Amino acid sequence: SLGEPQRGDVIVFRYPVVPSQDFIKRLVGLPGDEVVYRDKKITVNGTLWPQTPNGAYGYLEGLSYATTERFVERVGAREHTIAQNPAMQPVYPHNVRQFPGRENCVYNDRGFTCKVPAGSYFMMGDNRDNSDDSRYWGFVPDDHIRGKAFFIWFNWDDISSLAFKRVGNSIR
Numbered sequence: 001s002l003g004e005p006q007r008g009d010v011i012v013f014r015y016p017v018v019p020s021q022d023f024i025k026r027l028v029g030l031p032g033d034e035v036v037y038r039d040k041k042i043t044v045n046g047t048l049w050p051q052t053p054n055g056a057y058g059y060l061e062g063l064s065y066a067t068t069e070r071f072v073e074r075v076g077a078r079e080h081t082i083a084q085n086p087a088m089q090p091v092y093p094h095n096v097r098q099f100p101g102r103e104n105c106v107y108n109d110r111g112f113t114c115k116v117p118a119g120s121y122f123m124m125g126d127n128r129d130n131s132d133d134s135r136y137w138g139f140v141p142d143d144h145i146r147g148k149a150f151f152i153w154f155n156w157d158d159i160s161s162l163a164f165k166r167v168g169n170s171i172r
Contacts, residue, residue: 005121005145007044008075014144017137024149025133029122038111040090050074054081088129099138
């Protein structure tokens with residue numbers, strides 16, 4: 001639907017740290033929600049977003065080869081694929097910036113709990129352990145929302161090749 005943003009939607013928004021720059025992330029928390037991210041699992045208002053293992057893929061990171069695990073994550077009746085690196089922590093508290101509403105969040109090395117303030121949203125990337133998102137720079141104000149993303153415009157398989165098979169696909 002084109003109406004109000006919903007949990008699980010992929011949203012284009014102005015990056016709160018540099019508002020002239022657009023970001024695209026999955027909406028995890030609506031105004032008033034309690035978002036808990038513990039041991040790489042999301043719970044919103046007491047409801048766990050279940051994850052089912054869905055294989056792994058490898059990629060070059062600098063001069064070494066890394067492996068990331070894929071999961072299908074469910075938000076209500078909707079599903080999407082996420083990536084997680086088992087070698088990384090769920091959040092790095094020392095990298096968290098000061099941001100408006102930061103007092104509504106509690107962080108540790110296993111994750112965090114945040115209460116989303118009125119007029120704001122909590123966003124996370126699907127490449128969970130390699131995403132600059134609300135965990136680190138805070139909430140997205142309502143007036144920063146540009147709209148919902150519907151299809152994949154551009155995608156890399158790795159650092160050197162386009163993933164043409166995904167370009168033009170709809171976003172789940």
